[in-house]
Amino acid sequence: MERTEALLIDHLREGDETALAPLVDKYKRMVHRLALQITKNHEDANDVMQETFIKVYQSIHTFRQEAAFETWVYKIAVNEALNFVKRRERRRESPLSNAQEIDFDLSVRQQAEMVNDPQIHAEKAELRRWVTKAVNSLSLKHRIVVILHELEGLTHAEIASILNCSEGTVRSRLHYARKQLRTLLKPYVDANSNI
Amino acid sequence: MLKVEAEKIMKLKCNATQRFISDYIDDTLSTKDAEKVEEHLRFCKTCRHEVAALRKTRDLVVGYYVEPKVPDNYYHQFEVELHRCIENKGPTPLYERLNTSVGQFTWSFLTRVRQSFGRYSFISRNLLPLGTLFLLIVTGIVGMSIYKQYVPPHSDHFSTRAGKPVIAQELNTDNDKSEVLQGIYNDYITKRKAPGELSSTNLATDTEKAGYWKLAEPLTTETEGHIIVMHISNDRSVPSDDANSELIVYAQPDILSNKSPLQDDDYAAFPLELHVAHYLEQYPRKYRKSLQVVDEMMNVPSEILTISESYEFSKL
Numbered sequence: 001m002e003r004t005e006a007l008l009i010d011h012l013r014e015g016d017e018t019a020l021a022p023l024v025d026k027y028k029r030m031v032h033r034l035a036l037q038i039t040k041n042h043e044d045a046n047d048v049m050q051e052t053f054i055k056v057y058q059s060i061h062t063f064r065q066e067a068a069f070e071t072w073v074y075k076i077a078v079n080e081a082l083n084f085v086k087r088r089e090r091r092r093e094s095p096l097s098n099a100q101e102i103d104f105d106l107s108v109r110q111q112a113e114m115v116n117d118p119q120i121h122a123e124k125a126e127l128r129r130w131v132t133k134a135v136n137s138l139s140l141k142h143r144i145v146v147i148l149h150e151l152e153g154l155t156h157a158e159i160a161s162i163l164n165c166s167e168g169t170v171r172s173r174l175h176y177a178r179k180q181l182r183t184l185l186k187p188y189v190d191a192n193s194n195i
Numbered sequence: 196m197l198k199v200e201a202e203k204i205m206k207l208k209c210n211a212t213q214r215f216i217s218d219y220i221d222d223t224l225s226t227k228d229a230e231k232v233e234e235h236l237r238f239c240k241t242c243r244h245e246v247a248a249l250r251k252t253r254d255l256v257v258g259y260y261v262e263p264k265v266p267d268n269y270y271h272q273f274e275v276e277l278h279r280c281i282e283n284k285g286p287t288p289l290y291e292r293l294n295t296s297v298g299q300f301t302w303s304f305l306t307r308v309r310q311s312f313g314r315y316s317f318i319s320r321n322l323l324p325l326g327t328l329f330l331l332i333v334t335g336i337v338g339m340s341i342y343k344q345y346v347p348p349h350s351d352h353f354s355t356r357a358g359k360p361v362i363a364q365e366l367n368t369d370n371d372k373s374e375v376l377q378g379i380y381n382d383y384i385t386k387r388k389a390p391g392e393l394s395s396t397n398l399a400t401d402t403e404k405a406g407y408w409k410l411a412e413p414l415t416t417e418t419e420g421h422i423i424v425m426h427i428s429n430d431r432s433v434p435s436d437d438a439n440s441e442l443i444v445y446a447q448p449d450i451l452s453n454k455s456p457l458q459d460d461d462y463a464a465f466p467l468e469l470h471v472a473h474y475l476e477q478y479p480r481k482y483r484k485s486l487q488v489v490d491e492m493m494n495v496p497s498e499i500l501t502i503s504e505s506y507e508f509s510k511l
Binding site: 017020021024025028029032033036037042046049050053054057061062124127128129130131132134135146150151155156171174175178179181182185188189190 | 214216217218223248249251252253255256257259260261262263265270273274276277278280281298
């Protein structure tokens, strides 16, 4: 019998280790995606993901059901990722070389376009590279807000809770980040293409 | 002219509108603010263009940002690794387990109470600190009682020097000790009533019984100790208050284990005097010398001892 998330959380809180696996299965992609987008490094993202779930396992008793479990996991993952980035910056290691090595993951639809219309595919591939590069070039605090809001679909309140800041700060950062992105993506924003 | 009219109608200016644009394209503005922005946009081409540009930027990011590629079998390997990592962490340290247990207990306690008193927001808001405080108090009380049970009380009236026993510990009124001391005391009472029966034969008998005499009354906290003054030599002409010729036995552990406090060749180990001492009372001046001996031999400060009764050999 499949256990609901609330039940899994209760079991995990009671020390049932088997309840962790379904939760990991549900949130692993989200956590990994977030970790990779923040750290821009495969190894760090892997470590962040591991630390996040270990922390979930060890700190489950501190989880209050006033917030969604998903938001709580986000919060742990973001904090872990930020810690990794800070540690790396202290070691003065540049993430750029690793970031450039990250491969793009094309969806089935995108792969079909590539086969049917190579020219459109080439244009879109270029656009994807630009957009991804533009997002990755944002400062960390703006990038996180863009990732959480635009890509993960979290509300301002949820992001504020994760980042321990006010909603006003989140709105302000998001607006600033969008304006930055608009500048970076100006050729595509102003063009009346059929992309 | 038209522009001036439009500016009069518009409640928001461009700068103010800019602040709302991001929320406007996200549809997170209140109805009232959204109407103000829309009103402004009807007359302001620049802001309209800005809204369209930011909306397109957002759509580009949402539609074209590419998630990093994950190698095949990556997540499976991760799950295996995570499982191994959690297992390899070994047993959780005691304080973490304790923390977890307390957390789990507190959580279930709070959940149940919250379910029962959910509508009392004050209680539910403050349950965590209150529950924690309650647990701390209970833990403190239990810890103190355990501590008191296993650690003997320390008396300020006695001190321990050079590894000698603290007298107060030896005066705990357990049954065995009372029994031993009672026998010694009874023996003294008997001899006190019939002094004429004392002879060399009796002396030998008494010597054999040196370690078995008992006191009649059990020691209490008020009766801090019984000082048994014994002659070491067989010479009864030695005055009883001569400290040099006495051995002061103060509830010695040897007596309590039914062993004579004296050596086998101490033939005249005969009880000469018995003083019942109470502490924190004034003692007569004439016993001060004996108490000095107690101080020297037993590490018991003479200032805190008082002799309330005395049985002297001459009376026996």
